Amino acid sequence: MLRFESNGPHRHRRVTLPDFTSEHGREPLRTVLRQLRRSVPDPQRARAARLVARNATRLLRLRRGWRIGLYAALPEELDTTELIAVARRRGCHVYLPRIAAHGLARSMLFVPISARMDRNRFGIAEPHGPALSDARRLHIIFLPLVGFDRRGTRLGMGGGYYDRALAFCRTCPIESRPLLVGLAYALQRREYIARAAHDVPLDMVITERGVIRCTRIRYAP
Numbered sequence: 001m002l003r004f005e006s007n008g009p010h011r012h013r014r015v016t017l018p019d020f021t022s023e024h025g026r027e028p029l030r031t032v033l034r035q036l037r038r039s040v041p042d043p044q045r046a047r048a049a050r051l052v053a054r055n056a057t058r059l060l061r062l063r064r065g066w067r068i069g070l071y072a073a074l075p076e077e078l079d080t081t082e083l084i085a086v087a088r089r090r091g092c093h094v095y096l097p098r099i100a101a102h103g104l105a106r107s108m109l110f111v112p113i114s115a116r117m118d119r120n121r122f123g124i125a126e127p128h129g130p131a132l133s134d135a136r137r138l139h140i141i142f143l144p145l146v147g148f149d150r151r152g153t154r155l156g157m158g159g160g161y162y163d164r165a166l167a168f169c170r171t172c173p174i175e176s177r178p179l180l181v182g183l184a185y186a187l188q189r190r191e192y193i194a195r196a197a198h199d200v201p202l203d204m205v206i207t208e209r210g211v212i213r214c215t216r217i218r219y220a221p
Contacts (some may be wrong), residue, residue: 003165013021026194030155033147035142036187038076048208055106057086057207058182063089069110069141069178071094072125073115077144078183084113095138098126099161108161108199110135122159135165138178143202145182152201154182166200174215180204 040048062068068087073079085093095110099120109131117125136143143162147155156162169177182205189212195201205212 014025025153026196027158029190029193030146031055032159033155033188033190037146039183040187045079051208052083052183053086055208055211056083056142056183057090059206059211060179062087062090062092062140062180065206066092067095067137067141068186069073069095069097069135069138070090070113071142071144074124075108080142083142083183088113088136088170095132096125096127097165098131106161108140108165109133110165119198123206134168135178136172137169137171138181138182140164142183144182145184145188145202147188147190147193148182148184148202148205148212149190150212150214151192151195152180152182152203152205153195153199154202155193160198163200165197167198169200181206187195 023151046206056062056152066087070080070084070087071123073081079124083096088139096113098110098111098153099122100107100109111127112129115126116128120126132138135205143154145154145156154162166178166180169180180202182202184205186207186208186209189205201214203213203215205214
């Protein structure tokens with residue numbers, strides 16, 4: 001039985017966070033939440049990654065032929081190695097983001113996972129190979145995040161790459177766009193995060209404690 005996260009107490013170290021309720025509070029909130037995310041001990045990180053992979057596969061029932069967007073995790077992010085392995089065993093086509101320069105603007109494309117991976121200027125591993133023009137062809141996209149709330153507001157690292165890549169989701173019909181799923185530790189949740197004009201809301205967030213449903217949509221592509 002898949003357990004859904006409640007508003008009850010959890011076992012993580014208690015940290016009192018300021019109530020940042022305006023868009024101007026996003027940067028200090030990002031700093032605090034990144035410090036909190038880095039404080040997770042290694043054994044808890046490994047266990048959380050296993051539980052998140054289990055929760056994701058139980059709910060979404062990944063199927064052969066699905067095109068799945070994932071990410072190569074930085075050390076402080078929730079690790080995706082196990083989820084990537086599960087998706088590939090089930091016959092999914094796994095894609096990872098790659099930052100591509102176009103003039104003065106920088107955009108993010110999704111590339112099939114490959115044996116050859118290089119680090120970009122942010123230290124993120126990126127695959128080689130032919131890139132998708134954008135994320136529209138993917139069935140599910142699993143996103144990293146710094147913080148989130150129950151409405152699906154996602155606080156990222158501040159670069160805006162995912163928001164630009166997924167901007168079409170703000171106007172695209174739900175049935176014809178990818179399912180957007182945040183992956184996080186339960187301690188990254190906030191009661192409320194101010195939403196910026198460019199934010200693309202998540203459909204759900206999966207943590208080691210369960211699943212937070214943010215929108216009323218189907219969960220199978």
